[in-house]
Amino acid sequence: MRYLTAGESHGKQVTTIIEGIPAQMPLVKDTINESLLRRQKGHGRGKRMQIEKDLVEITSGIRHGYTLGSPISLVIHNDDYKHWTDIMGEEPIKEDTKLRRVVTKPRPGHADLNGALKYGHRDMRNVLERSSARETAARVAAGSVAKNMLSQLGIDICGHVKEIAGIQACVTSDMKVKSKQEISEASPVRTLDKKVEQQMMDAIDQAKKDGDSIGGVVEVNVEGVPAGVGSYVHYDRKLDSRIAGAVVSINAFKGVEFGIGFDAARKNGSEVHDEIAWDAQRGYYRKTNRLGGFEGGMTTGMPLVIKGVMKPIPTLYKPLQSVDIETKEPFQASIERSDSCAVPAAAVVMEHVVAFEIAKAILEQFPHDQFPKLKQAIDEYREELRCF
Ligand SMILES: Cc1cc2nc3c(=O)[nH]c(=O)nc-3n(C[C@H](O)[C@H](O)[C@H](O)COP(=O)(O)O)c2cc1C
Ligand SMILES: C=C(O[C@@H]1CC(C(=O)O)=C[C@@H](OP(=O)(O)O)[C@H]1O)C(=O)O
Numbered sequence: 001m002r003y004l005t006a007g008e009s010h011g012k013q014v015t016t017i018i019e020g021i022p023a024q025m026p027l028v029k030d031t032i033n034e035s036l037l038r039r040q041k042g043h044g045r046g047k048r049m050q051i052e053k054d055l056v057e058i059t060s061g062i063r064h065g066y067t068l069g070s071p072i073s074l075v076i077h078n079d080d081y082k083h084w085t086d087i088m089g090e091e092p093i094k095e096d097t098k099l100r101r102v103v104t105k106p107r108p109g110h111a112d113l114n115g116a117l118k119y120g121h122r123d124m125r126n127v128l129e130r131s132s133a134r135e136t137a138a139r140v141a142a143g144s145v146a147k148n149m150l151s152q153l154g155i156d157i158c159g160h161v162k163e164i165a166g167i168q169a170c171v172t173s174d175m176k177v178k179s180k181q182e183i184s185e186a187s188p189v190r191t192l193d194k195k196v197e198q199q200m201m202d203a204i205d206q207a208k209k210d211g212d213s214i215g216g217v218v219e220v221n222v223e224g225v226p227a228g229v230g231s232y233v234h235y236d237r238k239l240d241s242r243i244a245g246a247v248v249s250i251n252a253f254k255g256v257e258f259g260i261g262f263d264a265a266r267k268n269g270s271e272v273h274d275e276i277a278w279d280a281q282r283g284y285y286r287k288t289n290r291l292g293g294f295e296g297g298m299t300t301g302m303p304l305v306i307k308g309v310m311k312p313i314p315t316l317y318k319p320l321q322s323v324d325i326e327t328k329e330p331f332q333a334s335i336e337r338s339d340s341c342a343v344p345a346a347a348v349v350m351e352h353v354v355a356f357e358i359a360k361a362i363l364e365q366f367p368h369d370q371f372p373k374l375k376q377a378i379d380e381y382r383e384e385l386r387c388f
Contacts, residue, residue, distance in 0.1 A: 001018070001019065001020030001021065001146075001359065001360045001363045001364075002018075002019055002020060002360070003016055003017060003018040003019070003142040003356065004016065004017055005135055005138035005139060005142070006138075007078075007134070007135065007138060008088060008129035008130055008132075008134075009078070009128070009129050009130075009132035009134035009135075010078060010080055010081060010083075010084040010087070010088050010129060011078060011081060011084075011088050011129065012077065012078060012081050012088075013075050013076060013077045013078055013081075014075075014076050014078065014134060014135060014137050014138040015073065015074065015075050015076075015138060016073070016074050016138040016139070016141050016142045017071050017072070017073045017074075018061070018071065018072045018073075018074075018142050018145055019071045019072075020360075020363060021061070021067050021069070021072055021145060021149065022067065022069060022363070022368055022369050022370055022371040022373075022374055023066075023067055023068055023069030023369060023370055023371065024066055024067065024069075024370050024371045024372060025066065025067040025148075025149060025152065025371035026065055026066055026152070027062055027065065027066065027067055027145060027148055028065055029056055029058055031144060031147075031148050032056045032058075032074065032141050032144040032145065032148075033054075033055055033056055034144075035140050035141070035143070035144035035147070035348070035352060036054035036055065036056060036076065036137060036140055036141060036144070037053075037054065038348045039054070039136065039137065039140045039345050039348040039349060039352075040052065040053075040054055040345070041344060041345070041348075042341075042342065042343070042344025042345045043200070043201045043204050043205075043341070043344065044201075044204040044207075044208070044214075044339060044340045044341030044342065044343070044344075045339050045341075045342060045345065046337045046338050046339045046340070047337045048080060048337065048339075049339075051079050051080045051083075052078065052079050052080060053079065054076050054137050055076070055077075056074050056075070056076055056141055057074070057075040057076075057077070058072070058073075058074055059073045059074070059075055060072060060073045061073060067371070069369055069370075072145060074138070074141045074142070074145075076137050076138065076141060078134070087101050087125070088129070101125070102122070102123045102125070103123055103124040103125045103128065104122070104123075104124065104324050104325050104326045104327075105124075105322060105324050105325075105331055106124060106322055106323070106325065107314050107315055107316075107319070107320075107322065108314065108320045108321075108322055109311070109314025109320075110128065110131065110314045110315065111127055111128065111131035112124045112127055112128055112131075113322075113325070115127030115128075115131060116325065122325065122326075124325070131251070132251075133250075133251035133252070133342070133349075135251075136250065136251060136345075136349045139250075139349060139352060139353055139356075140348060140349055140352045142352070142356060143349075143351070143352025143353055143354075143355045143356045144352060144355075146352070146355040146356040146358070146359035146360070147351075147352060147355040147359075149359050149371075150224075150355055150358060150359055150362075152371075152375065153224075153362070153374070153375060153378050154224045154378075155222065155223070155224040155225055155358065156222070156223045156224055157220065157221070157222045157223075157351055157354065157355050157358070158220070158221055158351060159218055159219065159220045159221075159347035159348055159349075159350050159351030159352075159354075160192075160218065160219055160221075160347055161192065161200070161216060161217075161218055161343055161344055161347050162216070162217040162218055162219045162307060163216045163217040164200040164203060164204065164214060164215075164216035164341065164343050165200070165203040165204070165207070165214040165215075165216065165341075167196060167199050167200050167203060168196070169192050169193070169196055169197075169200075170192075170193040170196055204340060204341040207312075207340050207341065208317075208340040210318065211316060211317035211318030212312070212316060212317075212318060212340070213312040213313035213314070213315075213316055213338070213339070213340045213341060214312050214313075214340070214341050214343075215252070215309070215310045215311045215312040215313075215341070215343060216309075216310055216341070216343035216346075217307055217308070217309050217310070217343075218307065218308050218310065218343060218346055218347035218350050219305065219306065219307045219308075219347075220304070220305075220306045220307075220308075220347075220350050220351050220354045221303055221304065221305055221306075222293070222303060222304035222306075222354065222355075222358060223303045223304075225293070225299045225301070225304060225358060226299065226301055226378070226381055226382050226385055227284065227298070227299055227300055227301035227385055228298050228299065228301075228385070229298060229299040229358070229361050229362060229365060230242075230294075230297045230298040230299060230361055231297055231298060232296040232297045232298060237297065237364075238296075238297025238298075239294065239297055239298065239299065239357070239358070239361050240258055240294040240297055241297065242357050242360075242361070243256070243306060243354055243357045243358075244256045246353040246354065246356070246357045247306065247308045247350055247353065247354065248308075249353070250308070250310075250346065250349050250350060250353060252310050252311050252313065252314075252342075252346070253308050253309065253310055253311075253346070253350075254309050254310070254311050255308070255309040256306065256307065256308050256309075257292075257306070257307040257308075257309075258291065258292035258293075258294050258304075258305065258306055258307075259289065259290050259291045259292025259293070259294075259305050260272065260290045260291075260292070261292075261307060264290075264291075271290075272290055272291070273290070273291070274286035274287065274288045274289060274290055274291055274300070274302070275287045275288065282386070283301075283385050283386040283387070283388060284301065284385075284388070285301065285302065286300060286301075286302050289302040289303060289305065292304060292305035292306060293305060301385070304354075304358075306350075306354060308346070308350050310342070310343055310346045312341075313338060313339050313340060313341065313342060315335050315338035315339075316335070316338075317335060317338070317340075319332050319335065320332075362374075362378070366378060366381070
């Protein structure tokens with residue numbers, strides 16, 4: 001199972017093609033749209049999210065609400081494209097337009113300068129269009145298909161905000177409560193304490209007022225993955241390492257932790273490792289879950305607890321100093337628009353990229369072309385584990 005994405009931020013659309021999803025799996029468009037709309041929410045987003053209403057168009061691989069086993073292609077149209085047709089069109093553009101809109105001022109923290117140096121682009125729009133996190137809409141669409149598969153296999157996954165600008169979330173995990181506030185709306189399954197949520201929103205507003213940006217920490221929890229998914233036998237089959245790669249591949253993510261994560265460095269082994277227990281109902285289980293559900297590159301059967309850290313958004317209204325690649329002069333340009341904080345949206349993105357990695361590992365372990373057979377194989381495996 002794999003996927004690719006294509007598309008520029010202000011181009012016509014972003015697209016994803018997913019290959020390897022078994023046939024006969026129920027899948028409806030609304031499931032994907034729900035994921036896409038969640039990704040658009042959250043306090044701190046800029047004007048672009050008011051322009052876009054991300055809805056998926058399924059262009060292959062699904063018929064009458066079921067997967068066909070053929071590649072699934074999903075398209076999300078960029079509503080903003082209508083404002084960029086002269087700049088983003090495939091036809092050569094008039095010289096005067098070109099001169100007016102060429103981007104020569106790289107932003108520290110974004111891909112602009114390194115991308116220009118690597119690909120030889122003197123117009124850094126050719127870099128920023130693809131390096132933009134607009135691409136995460138396509139990744140969420142792909143992840144939503146994976147999430148849909150996992151949910152039908154009894155595996156639930158949910159991302160939520162842990163921390164914004166140093167303010168820690170106290171998360172209540174009442175599955176029924178749905179907050180009306182703007183950060184937890186992106187993570188409806190886990191609800192933030194209202195007071196803390198307000199503090200986070202105030203911090204975002206303050207950063208915006210100061211022309212600055214802020215980052216944070218998000219967490220993804222996965223429940224229902226049986227023990228032994230992934231493998232210890234080769235570096236590239238270790239599930240925790242694959243998840244780490246996928247998380248850090250999200251725009252602006254700089255680190256990942258499993259369970260207590262970096263705190264493990266400051267504790268004794270007896271305070272870190274999870275003791276093994278057994279009962280007839282559950283089979284083997286752990287009394288604690290400090291390692292976040294992974295040992296030896298494999299799942300332990302405990303909930304997976306994965307954190308990702310997002311740096312502050314690099315495009316600043318109060319910009320940092322940089323150098324114009326044409327004049328070589330230093331500049332401090334003002335910008336047109338940007339998010340000041342995208343941590344809530346990033347929690348949704350992380351949830352979906354993690355879902356894809358887990359679904360992929362499950363399909364490698366239980367390779368079935370027909371979804372009902374996959375479901376049966378997982379049920380049998382769970383029973384095997386219980387009786388082990
Ligand atoms: C959901 C989301 C929204 C983002 N919005 C912006 C934005 O409005 N402006 C910006 O400069 N960067 C934004 N970023 C971050 C940049 O895309 C990212 O910093 C850039 O691609 C450079 O990659 P790196 O930070 O991973 O090195 C966003 C990231 C995410 C996940
Ligand atoms: C478009 C999305 O995020 C964009 C990610 C982004 C960046 O530089 O990463 C810059 C902004 O785009 P624009 O320059 O058009 O305002 C964000 O809005 C999205 O999340 O769908």
